[in-house]
Amino acid sequence: MSSLDHGYWKSMAELDRDLPAETEFAATSLESSQSDDPDGPDGPPADDGVDPLSRRNFAKLMGASFALAGVAGAGCKRYDREEIVPLARRPEDQVPGTTQAYATAFELGGHAQALVVTSYEGRPVKVDGNPEHPFAGGGIVTGTKRHGGSTAFAQGSILHLYDPDRSQSVAHSGKGTSFSDWKAWISDLRKQSNFNKVRVLAEATSSPTVQALRRRLNGEMPGLIWHEWEPLSWDNERAGMVQAFGRVVRPLAHLDLAETIVALDCDLFLDHPAALRYSRDFAKSRNPDASTLGRGRMNRLYAIESAYSSTGVMADHRLPVRSEHVLPVAQLLEALLVGGAQPRADIVSDPKVKKVVEALAREIKRNTGRVVVLAGRKQPAAVHALAARLNQTYGSSTVEHLEDPAPTRPSHAEAIATLAREIKQQQVETLFILGGNPVYDAPADLDFSTLLGQVATSVHLSEYANETSAKATWHVPRAHYLEAWGDARTWDGTLTLQQPLIAPMYGGISIIELCAMLLGDETPTDELVSRTFADSGAGGTWRAAIHDGFVDKTQLAAQAVQASGGGGVDLAGAQAGAGTGDLEVTFLQSSSTYDGRFANNAWLQETPDFLTKVTWDNVALIAPDTADKLGVHSQDIIRIKVGDRSLDIAALVMPGQAKGSIGVVLGGGRTRAGRVGNKQREWVGGGFDAYKLRTTAGLDVIGGATVTRTGGRYRIATTQEHHDIRRGMSWSKTVGEVEYAKKIPDLVREVQLEGLADPGYKAETDHPYFHDHHHGRGYSLYEEKKYEGRKWAMAIDLGNCMGCNACMVACQSENNVPVVGKREVTRNREMSWIRIDRYFKGDLNDPEVVGQPVTCQHCENAPCETVCPVGATLHSSEGLNDMVYNRCVGTRYCLNNCPYRVRRFNFFDYHKEFQDARNNVRKLLFNPDVTVRERGVMEKCTYCVQRIQGAKIKAKNPAPYGDNERGFMPDGTITTACQAACPTEAIVFGDLSDPDSRVSLLHKDRRNYELLGDLNDKPRTRFLARVRNPNPELAASSGQPAGHN
């Protein structure tokens, strides 16, 4: 049994011996006496005689655990000791070859994301959002009642479950040991009478169960102090609320009701814990033909920010100003609205800033009551307080303030600083680090790594044996969220339940279990969680709550708040820097590694950031003007100096970045992340450790930085501008750039609200090139196919695409899309079936950005099909452009002839990693319904044909397997992976032969157009033009004129 400690079984015999006796193999592994892994957690797993975890063994095991699952929908349970008998009868709901879905939750940065996870014969294989969740669910497009989007992180999180680099055994002083040793140590610890020198440093969690355990710990272990540290937190907002209202409350905006939305350095749609809800609400009032604000109306978004964000992309007006300057700009706004002295900072006399803010002030006054002002994580308390005051006056019906679940909690920065002080003062003998990675991400001035060495005994509970584990006395493997019971709250406070789908593969435990062990409580975790549920007083049954994945009516109560007078803030604000000596540095959340924790996630690492298109590295973003002044080009290594701290990092010249602001993306330079995430050679990636520059005083924005070139160069792998990036994106007016500027309005069509008011507006152009006068539009050389049955099609609303990348990761997960690595990305060989093209428009230093998700368009006159010499790509009777992988010889002619360039060639055997037995566990993650492609064949988006076929088979089966009458598939039965992941339903898939299907309606929408329609390829995917709503007062300064093109 001992080999189960690291997830591998030696033989079937071993399993057969253990299983009947010990039903809960995970529980057994916790009690196993000795790990046979001589190398400990850091060395390679013992490979002598280790048999890969075969699918067959796995299915057998999971089958056994299913038989036990007592709770409705639970994939497995832990700590229950029951005798089992072999599976003589098939368990209810378990049809071999079909999938089950279970509701669960994923917590990131202390906030829950409600999920539904699909499990195939006991293996979780796909993550999606929970459409029923009261906070995260709810439809947008007419006809959709339920839709739950998800984030790229949630989509990618499942890869960690099968990551062979995850920690697989307890370690003591870097040497592998066993759970029993560690438990023995715990029981020794519990015998102490005094816990004055015991500290806990936990990652932020909203779990009520953890809070309950924490209260019990405080009771049973007097003297124990619990600190909380999260590198990316919204504590500034809490401080701002205290400034404004005298107490901690949590603002919750209703963007669907707002006429004017102001984002002060705030990424509403990507970074915010309520991003999914905000995206959805925002999108609800962006389609004037079906807006929550009424027909023909839509909201207007202003973004004032330093680094380009998704919010800046969606904004109707964007002001690129340094993060330091957001305060004076906001003060100017407040002064214009409520009177009072105007700030004296230089920035407010900038003509564009002045003009936009003045127009904004007038608009806010007009829309009093329906305004939302939200400040971002990086902004100081003063800005949050200011935003809160404005919301009080102007956003009475659009912004609620909820009670905070932990109003007395000190800020994360204070907490870790306090802990550091305590360690220095020798007040800490035992330190439990629950999750997180403080050695890597704690403020640099605390020198946490050294401090940790001064603690006599430290315990680190972590999924990976990371930087902190290496310094800690004990390392305890932590269970993945799909392996353990838990709970958490979404931003609005809804209690969301985390249900495991699989027993811990590597024998990890959760924070809840660790706390229970500290308490000597042997209650199973599900019982602990269900007790919290019972205590929540929400009523209903536990089984129903687990089935739903959440407990409704557990939202935090709205609070009546009263702003306590004026600002009382220093109006001088920050002054604009002039020379190169005065630059600000802001720390940005990484769209691929978050704060560094997803560094070992190859899917996320290879998913390009929507705006920079950078993969595999984190970089420093510099405005083109600033870069010119500093003589810096993209891919130069620059040295950023702040005080006596310095950081060498690769620079990327980023159009739209505020002048004088260096946006440093966090999350790179990991040294013990795992084989994927560790900082490696330039061509492998891994990025730079930006935390070196981040101090307690400057967690978000630091002024007074200097930047110099080191002379070094570093190759950055982007998925766009592969070539231009070498010239630093300095758009010298070459033929390519001129053409680029000309093409974009045709490719990504936009219309202004007033243009749309014209009833004759149509995004589609009537007369493409080579309009055939004899045969009319769409005359083809070949006889065209007739479609009599279903006609699958897709509609993509560009107005709703925030660039969150969830679709890209979802597609990767659903379709077994391989990861190719940094070097291959630099060679344009990324394999993503769906990509989001990002284009800049206008001024280099203040451009507009448009995004366009592109997948296979499933052209009816597919140009790829006529050129394939072996007929490996063909049209189905339902209009799908199918790939026959077995038939493909790999001439790549189809790729050359595809104007959308959506075809992806297997240039190498991208599954070679499975030759390494350690990686075999990853095979369990493959979607069994999708072929894994071999080298030398072409692949591309299939419209998730496996889902289409699955739904058809189900529909053709009579009850009890089918839901309805034979063959009937109502609209919405089939969702593609990208569609399901999209929080705003920008992607809609369906059947064109049904005139009432949503996709049919969208294809008839006047905003619809074909991409490259003049080629007469007749794509089945149509785009919907994005509607912009610029302030008429500012129209001259913004983008395109009204009307199409």
Add this chain to the structure above:
Amino acid sequence: MATSSDAASEAGAGPGHGPDPRAAFRGITNDVTRVALGTTPKWWYPAFAVSNLMLLCLVVALYHLFTTGIGVWGNNNVQGWAWDITNFVFWIGIGHAGTLISAVLYLFRQEWRTSINRSAEAMTIFAVAAAGIFPIIHTGRPWFAWWLIPHPNDMGMWPQFRSPLMWDVFAISTYATTSILFWYMGMVPDLATLRDKAKERWKQIAYGLLCLGWRGSARQWHRYERAYLILAALSTPLVLSVHSVVSFDFATSQNPGWHTTILPPYFVAGAIFSGFAMVATLLVPLRYLCGLQHIIKESHIEAMCKIMIATGLMVGGAYGIELFTAWYSGNAAEWFTFRNRILGEYSWAYFMMVSCNVLVPQFFWFKKCRTNPWIVVILSILINVGMWFERFVIIATSLARQALPGMWGYFSPTRWDVLTLIGSFGLFFTLFLLFARFLPIIAIAEVKGVLPEAHAGKDHH
């Protein structure tokens, strides 16, 4: 150059000057058969060693390619084709001169062709061999490349006849078959001569087998001449068709820069152009090394140079027309592709192509340039460099910047691209050197036929 001076002295004053016409015929026979039957000349060994080394590059590159994947080259998801298809079209183009010289010039009674047609035909076949490997190796799964050939099978597979790649299969296999037949059939009487001249037993047997029992009877000559004429007539349309079909790979696609009707004639002209350049590159040194200046004369070289001027002008004209059409069509995408070729990031390749293909042949207007062997060789090599770039420009630059700027890219070759290209030259030169050493490099019988001595008393030389 011992051989060459020997040859000059032994052949007396050369054809046309001897009193005895039979001496002139004998001279030709001796001169040509000596190359094949005599001792191996010293230059041959280093040349063969270098060619073999290059061929080894191909073997290594292909081994790496087959075991690792197309990814060893620089091709990518923007440019599915790059050097692989560039090399293919380049070699197919080279192969055109042979057929043109042997078939078209034969039908037009251009008797000067007899001195060069044999080696030009050989060159054609070896170029087609070098070209033929690329369509196979450029596939992702070359072990299934035979699926392109229509064949009965129980897998329900049948090729897709709308694909120009399918047409290529027929065009190239037809061309290769016809060229080999034409070359080999033309060689039969000369192989018999070698059999008769050979001293060693094994050579007599080898050549004896190869010459298919040729005895030189009048009936055989009669049938030979008829067959030769028929094959020439069959080959002539191939000169036009093969490269036209190859150009369909591009012309029938919908990529701007490829999708133009001018491509077939443009490709054919370019092919003849590059083919003659390659013949000149090979024969100018060869006539010295093998002492055949009296057979492959300066006038032959000059004639080839003149053809290069003519075809070079056609190619240059095509470049111009192509540009004009792109502009005049009013198709923005097309016009952008051409401006991008000239002004974009690949402009260096475009100017390489124009200067080598349009400017370089202009030197051949000067007699000095046509008669100086060094200049002819250097200019011919430059023309072939230009013609390689022409294909690269068409393929790589068009693909680099297609409709969606989100998928614009840039091709950078890898060392395996380079090794494969070098290797294809290795294959070509190895085969050619073997030919030059062991087979009759001049069509003995045909040359004799056009000697003044063959036309009793009439000196129309």
